[in-house]
Amino acid sequence: MLCYLQKTVIKVNAGGKIMIRGWYIGASGMNAEQNRLDAIANNLANVDTAGYKRDVTVSKSFSELLLRRTNMDGVNQIPNGMGSYDTAPVIGKLGLGVETNENYTDFSQGSFKITNTKTDAALSGKGFYAIETPNGERYTRNGNFLVGKEGILETKDGYPVLGENGYIFVDDDKFTINEDGIITRSDNGEQIDRFKIVRFDNERYLKKMGESFYSSNDISGPAHIAEGAERPKFLQGYSETSNVNVVNEMVQMIEVNRAYEANQKTIQSQDSMMSTLWQKVAELS
Numbered sequence: 001m002l003c004y005l006q007k008t009v010i011k012v013n014a015g016g017k018i019m020i021r022g023w024y025i026g027a028s029g030m031n032a033e034q035n036r037l038d039a040i041a042n043n044l045a046n047v048d049t050a051g052y053k054r055d056v057t058v059s060k061s062f063s064e065l066l067l068r069r070t071n072m073d074g075v076n077q078i079p080n081g082m083g084s085y086d087t088a089p090v091i092g093k094l095g096l097g098v099e100t101n102e103n104y105t106d107f108s109q110g111s112f113k114i115t116n117t118k119t120d121a122a123l124s125g126k127g128f129y130a131i132e133t134p135n136g137e138r139y140t141r142n143g144n145f146l147v148g149k150e151g152i153l154e155t156k157d158g159y160p161v162l163g164e165n166g167y168i169f170v171d172d173d174k175f176t177i178n179e180d181g182i183i184t185r186s187d188n189g190e191q192i193d194r195f196k197i198v199r200f201d202n203e204r205y206l207k208k209m210g211e212s213f214y215s216s217n218d219i220s221g222p223a224h225i226a227e228g229a230e231r232p233k234f235l236q237g238y239s240e241t242s243n244v245n246v247v248n249e250m251v252q253m254i255e256v257n258r259a260y261e262a263n264q265k266t267i268q269s270q271d272s273m274m275s276t277l278w279q280k281v282a283e284l285s
Contacts, residue, residue: 021096022270028097029263032059035100037256043244044253051141051212052242054106054249062096104204110141110243112235118173119145119153121181121195122240125232126203128214130162130196130223131155137162138213139198139206139223144239147173157211163193164225177236198223199230 039055046052112122121143123129128139138159145161148154151171153161160167163183174186181195200206201221206214216223226232 020274023267025095025097026263026267026270028062028099029266030260032098032100033256033260033263035059035103037253037260039103040249040253040256043242043249044246047242047244047246047249049142049212049242050144050239051110052244053108053110053141054242054244055208056104056106057100058102058104059098060101061098064093064095105206105208106243107203108243110240112238113241114237115144115239116237117144118175118237119147120237120239121145121177122235122238123197123232124235127197127199127226127230127232128223130198131213132160132162132167133213135209136215137223138209138215140212140214141240142212147171155211162196164196165193168193168195177234179233180231181234195234197226197231199226200224 036057036059039057043054107126109124112124123141123143128141129143131138131140140155142155145153145155147170148158148160151169153168153170155161162168168183170183170192175183175192176186177183177195181197183192183194184190185192200216200223202219205217205219207217207220209215
């Protein structure tokens with residue numbers, strides 16, 4: 001009886017390890033789906049934000065385990081030296097869960113909306129406006145500007161927009177912007193400045209700072225002035241809308257909810273089996 005009980009406890013311990021692993025696998029899936037849901041919710045919240053670029057979450061699975069039959073372990077030799085074969089055949093693979101591998105920004109071009117406002121200028125192509133902030137130079141795709149009290153072209157939050165000669169003094173909205181970003185006065189054709197447009201070696205890794213601003217880091221590389229073919233075209237009187245597709249985001253949200261519920265049911269099933277397992281142990285002891 002003691003020997004039988006010891007064997008049973010060994011089996012219970014092995015089964016318990018598998019079930020605890022099942023909890024962790026289900027929990028890892030729930031965490032990954034929660035991160036996806038956070039990104040989708042942020043995208044939907046900024047669908048009407050000019051120049052907003054959607055967040056994308058990428059998940060990856062942990063390395064899988066190869067499962068074999070444990071009660072048929074060994075290698076049998078074929079007579080006459082003809083080789084051997086495995087007596088522990090593979091019965092499948094066991095996944096160990098997933099994790100969020102990367103959160104990155106999709107910088108694909110948004111559509112254009114006519115505003116007929118002289119101080120608005122959308123960028124057609126890759127590149128960023130340079131903005132002076134109290135925390136240093138920041139970058140944005142949001143070209144909805146206004147003329148500040150001192151006649152400086154500013155963002156909606158009052159941060160100066162930078163030209164190649166520093167702050168852009170326009171005094172009023174009586175100016176034009178050509179496709180190259182050169183600002184000239186409408187009355188006498190005098191050139192005021194040209195927008196400072198920057199590019200990065202790895203724009204995908206720019207860090208979002210809020211208010212449609214981005215900052216550079218070691219991975220994205222430092223900002224460099226965009227010239228020639230690197231420089232985007234300017235559309236005065238237009239605004240670039242966000243690149244968020246509401247329908248696609250809603251479909252992904254439904255997928256996330258279903259995957260989250262599936263992982264939740266997995267944990268509940270593991271919990272139920274664990275309760276049954278310990279109940280059997282109690283009965284045997």
